[in-house]
Amino acid sequence: MNELIRTENLTKEFETRKGFTGITKIKALDNVNISLYPNEIVGIVGASGSGKSTLAKILVFLYKSTSGKIYFKDEDITKIHGKSLKKYRKEIQMVFQDPYASLDPYHSIEWHIKRPLLISHYSGNIDDRIDELMNMVKLTPPESYKNKFPHQVSGGQRQRVYIARVLALNPQILIADEPVSMLDVSLRIDVLDLLLKIKNELGIGIIYITHDLNTVSMVTDRIYVLHNGEVVEDGHTNTILTSPQDGYTKALIEAASDPYKRI
Amino acid sequence: MEEKSNLNEKNIYNKSTKSKVRTSVIKSTLGTLLKNNKSKTGFIMLLSIITFSIIGIFYSPYNPNAYLFKIAQPPNSVNLLGTTGYGQDVFSELLRGAAPTLMIAFTVGLLGTLIAVLVGIFAGFTSKTTNAVINIFINIFLVIPGVLLIMLFGTYFMGIRQNLGYLPTIIILVITGWAFGARTFRSITLSIVKRDFVLSSILIGESKISIIVRQIMRAIMPIIVSNFFFTSMYGAMGLTFIEYLGVGNIQQVNWGTMLYWAINYEAYLTGTWWWILPPSIMISLLMFSLILLNFGLDEMANPSLRVFKKKKRDKNE
Numbered sequence: 001m002n003e004l005i006r007t008e009n010l011t012k013e014f015e016t017r018k019g020f021t022g023i024t025k026i027k028a029l030d031n032v033n034i035s036l037y038p039n040e041i042v043g044i045v046g047a048s049g050s051g052k053s054t055l056a057k058i059l060v061f062l063y064k065s066t067s068g069k070i071y072f073k074d075e076d077i078t079k080i081h082g083k084s085l086k087k088y089r090k091e092i093q094m095v096f097q098d099p100y101a102s103l104d105p106y107h108s109i110e111w112h113i114k115r116p117l118l119i120s121h122y123s124g125n126i127d128d129r130i131d132e133l134m135n136m137v138k139l140t141p142p143e144s145y146k147n148k149f150p151h152q153v154s155g156g157q158r159q160r161v162y163i164a165r166v167l168a169l170n171p172q173i174l175i176a177d178e179p180v181s182m183l184d185v186s187l188r189i190d191v192l193d194l195l196l197k198i199k200n201e202l203g204i205g206i207i208y209i210t211h212d213l214n215t216v217s218m219v220t221d222r223i224y225v226l227h228n229g230e231v232v233e234d235g236h237t238n239t240i241l242t243s244p245q246d247g248y249t250k251a252l253i254e255a256a257s258d259p260y261k262r263i
Numbered sequence: 264m265e266e267k268s269n270l271n272e273k274n275i276y277n278k279s280t281k282s283k284v285r286t287s288v289i290k291s292t293l294g295t296l297l298k299n300n301k302s303k304t305g306f307i308m309l310l311s312i313i314t315f316s317i318i319g320i321f322y323s324p325y326n327p328n329a330y331l332f333k334i335a336q337p338p339n340s341v342n343l344l345g346t347t348g349y350g351q352d353v354f355s356e357l358l359r360g361a362a363p364t365l366m367i368a369f370t371v372g373l374l375g376t377l378i379a380v381l382v383g384i385f386a387g388f389t390s391k392t393t394n395a396v397i398n399i400f401i402n403i404f405l406v407i408p409g410v411l412l413i414m415l416f417g418t419y420f421m422g423i424r425q426n427l428g429y430l431p432t433i434i435i436l437v438i439t440g441w442a443f444g445a446r447t448f449r450s451i452t453l454s455i456v457k458r459d460f461v462l463s464s465i466l467i468g469e470s471k472i473s474i475i476v477r478q479i480m481r482a483i484m485p486i487i488v489s490n491f492f493f494t495s496m497y498g499a500m501g502l503t504f505i506e507y508l509g510v511g512n513i514q515q516v517n518w519g520t521m522l523y524w525a526i527n528y529e530a531y532l533t534g535t536w537w538w539i540l541p542p543s544i545m546i547s548l549l550m551f552s553l554i555l556l557n558f559g560l561d562e563m564a565n566p567s568l569r570v571f572k573k574k575k576r577d578k579n580e
Contacts, residue, residue: 060466062462062465062466086468089466089467089468090468093466093467094463094466096459096462096463098459101458101459101460102459102460102463103460103463104460104464104478104481104482105460105482106478106481106482107477107478107481115464115467115469116467116468119467119468119469120468162463165463165467166467169467169468
């Protein structure tokens, strides 16, 4: 099976100015090679500042990479822009970390799910599709949520609304940037189950970014361990968590209480 | 039981249409505006001034331009606020002069805010270079002293002013008054554009115009309204200023020209206080009502400014 998305020596440097002339470069990503297959959840694990979110933002083209290449279904998309970028963005969507910031406080929940349907010129009945999506993310009954505003629902529900919003575009890839780190521990399991359901039922490839090894062991098939912008280890989740090779991975696992403990 | 309540909710939501939601939004905004004591006072004051000006359009006791009476009469039963040093009725002038003053204030407020919103949001939402260029442009308009521009434009329009009415005055005031608001909107837009919900809309594929109209404008609505009041204040003040300097059309009747003629006659030396005070007080009241409305809006937008009333119960205990 072919990869959905593949990066080749992806590098990102940020420039910071010091004084009038001095420019220091900070390497956020250093020759990163990752790949994602359909119907798979890949975890990207690392501490704060290891470049996880930078990688996510490069993949959805909110940042431009300094060097390296990105392939979407074996097609080089590193330098796309304009219309083809819009087309690509329909295929790859991102779930943000903070559900309290990612929904517009001035619009109803229905609006959030309706907009992507209108933009992508959905051919069927839009109202039915909204109900279908809301049922899929278990916001039932949809009628009681549609006219509510984001501040009237809980954090977990907001994250589901957001997932329904991105699923409305029928993407092939979903990037989840710490989707549960802002949520109450008791609500995390629901959102993670939802991610698994999306993978199994819709066959979407998911890149799951986190610093939390406990949740990684629950949902991911393979993981990449990022450290200072470099992939230090990659492989199947079980193999890495049981017998880590790299020193950093060992330290990371040591720090987590129990990777197999279900939250 | 649960099913029943769900059914009820369904019915309610089916009934509520979009237009209903919209009117309720306007109603709730007005409601919160009137809940606040400061903005309530300001609103009532502004409303009464507007009523005063509307009456003035259709009715005044005497012709404000005619020299019908003895000069410099103190207030009496015939002339409620006395007469001017040229023999006109002060009350008639005050009544007739209200509408143009308010008209100029609100036109300047509207146009100034419109330009400020357009330029500010555009600057905040484009590339870094365009943003920098527009920023320099805004700063130039901020730094140029308004008085100088007013004198310059005023004297330029002197010759052709007769057939243009209040247009030159409005143009001058809008040119000198939009930059402050534009800078505010630019910085607010810069901060909103980086928030997740705007990034999300970009990823979803929303067009820039859609994001600006549907999301950014909505988020900064209280500031737009507040800026409108602020610029209107500048408009009223600027009109007085222009007329006082004598670079406007001094034949027209408004509160600014009233002051101009009063000062020209040296009313403050001759002791004809009934000539100077009414327009001054009316202008101050107009300013004050706009300031109060702005205060109320501030408290609405920023809850930390709110002062909560202690309940009476606590006092008795």
